[in-house]
Amino acid sequence: MAGDLPKARAQRRGGWLMRLIANPGFQRWASGFPLTRGIARRDGAEIFDIVQGFVQSQVLAALVELELLRRLAEGPQAAGGLARWAGLAEDRMTILLQAGTALGLLRRRRDGRYGLARRGAAILGVPGLEAMIRHHHAFYADMGDPVALLRGQGKTELARFWPYVFGAAAKAEPEVARRYSDLMAQSQALVAQDVLRTIAFKGLSHVVDVGGGSGAFLAEIAVRYPDLRLTLFDLPEVIPLARAGLAGSGLEKRVTLCPGSFRTDPLPRGADAITLIRVLYDHDDTTVAALLAKVYGALPSGGRLIVAEPMSGGARPERAGDVYFAFYTMAMGTGRARSAARIAEMCRAAGFEQPGPPKAPRPYVTSALQFEKPE
Numbered sequence: 524m525a526g527d528l529p530k531a532r533a534q535r536r537g538g539w540l541m542r543l544i545a546n547p548g549f550q551r552w553a554s555g556f557p558l559t560r561g562i563a564r565r566d567g568a569e570i571f572d573i574v575q576g577f578v579q580s581q582v583l584a585a586l587v588e589l590e591l592l593r594r595l596a597e598g599p600q601a602a603g604g605l606a607r608w609a610g611l612a613e614d615r616m617t618i619l620l621q622a623g624t625a626l627g628l629l630r631r632r633r634d635g636r637y638g639l640a641r642r643g644a645a646i647l648g649v650p651g652l653e654a655m656i657r658h659h660h661a662f663y664a665d666m667g668d669p670v671a672l673l674r675g676q677g678k679t680e681l682a683r684f685w686p687y688v689f690g691a692a693a694k695a696e697p698e699v700a701r702r703y704s705d706l707m708a709q710s711q712a713l714v715a716q717d718v719l720r721t722i723a724f725k726g727l728s729h730v731v732d733v734g735g736g737s738g739a740f741l742a743e744i745a746v747r748y749p750d751l752r753l754t755l756f757d758l759p760e761v762i763p764l765a766r767a768g769l770a771g772s773g774l775e776k777r778v779t780l781c782p783g784s785f786r787t788d789p790l791p792r793g794a795d796a797i798t799l800i801r802v803l804y805d806h807d808d809t810t811v812a813a814l815l816a817k818v819y820g821a822l823p824s825g826g827r828l829i830v831a832e833p834m835s836g837g838a839r840p841e842r843a844g845d846v847y848f849a850f851y852t853m854a855m856g857t858g859r860a861r862s863a864a865r866i867a868e869m870c871r872a873a874g875f876e877q878p879g880p881p882k883a884p885r886p887y888v889t890s891a892l893q894f895e896k897p898e
């Protein structure tokens with residue numbers, strides 16, 4: 524270990540600046556000194572924003588839960604009327620409306636009434652976003668003790684949540700199941716839009732969507748590529764969901780539904796492209812490596828693999844992938860948010876070549892990668 528000493532010393536030396544900044548005396552000085560005052564204030568405000576992040580998201584949760592955004596979409600209203608409508612004391616409602624205004628979701632008018640601000644209205648315009656905010660009660664409970672979550676202690680709410688929604692309990696509470704399967708379908712449509720914006724399916728004849736869920740992704744492809752053959756492969760218990768999702772869309776006959784597990788069953792053959800949309804991040808490395816090998820085996824030479832899901836920034840951590848999705852998948856229990864580089868490494872290990880760099884118009888929705896089986 525003696526050989527590591529100079530390195531350790533160099534690392535300690537590199538930390539002097541951070542140790543200086545962490546010194547309360549330096550902080551006092553920097554917030555007064557003209558050249559550092561601006562930076563110190565900006566840092567302070569940003570730190571406070573992180574500190575209070577959980578309160579901000581809970582204010583949004585209350586606005587959604589009380590359906591205030593929807594109510595205000597009808598027009599500006601006074602706190603008193605909204606309080607009576609929601610069954611809250613007026614002073615409490617005012618606190619919520621003021622908070623929503625401070626977050627830029629609502630707007631306080633000169634006459635004292637509150638209306639929707641642009642961002643609040645945009646929340647209503649994103650399919651599935653309100654349902655997503657609502658389902659965060661499970662994730663929020665898991666984040667209540669982040670250290671226990673990191674230590675992997677105890678069962679998490681999110682690990683219980685999805686199996687509950689799609690498992691036996693769904694029969695007992697069909698309304699809950701419907702609401703959350705809608706959430707999956709609606710968010711899948713958003714993901715599909717971004718994938719189709721970045722990856723061309725032109726020249727392909729048959730696409731198999733493995734882990735295709737409700738079929739919303741194939742439904743989006745079907746509209747843009749009317750000659751493409753489409754197959755959805757998913758667990759037998761999910762196939763009825765896909766059938767229901769496609770019912771009435773005119774696509775029932777175009778999309779072949781194929782029940783099976785990629786763990787134990789062969790994947791459908793004959794496709795020149797296989798898509799894995801929000802599938803890999805649900806699983807550990809061993810399962811992913813086995814799945815990629817199976818996809819490789821099912822494709823012809825020149826066949827394409829398209830992977831789309833939220834990704835970690837890897838060497839450049841970023842907020843959506845390395846904060847939200849990293850902890851979401853941790854709370855789910857089985858998977859992880861991987862970087863584009865890590866996914867590419869795993870795909871290369873399975874035999875694929877990567878023709879192009881990752882594409883992501885909205886990394887908080889999804890990033891997409893495309894691979895090819897060599898000729």
Ligand SMILES: C[S@@+](CC[C@H](N)C(=O)[O-])C[C@H]1O[C@@H](n2cnc3c(N)ncnc32)[C@H](O)[C@@H]1O
Nearest residue numbers: 711734735736757758761783784785786800801
């Ligand atoms: C997070 S969902 C994504 C669904 C859809 N692709 C989307 O983006 O909305 C993961 C999907 O993988 C499916 N899945 C999980 N394990 C599977 C397995 N062993 N075989 C086939 N599908 C599986 C699930 O049923 C689910 O539909």
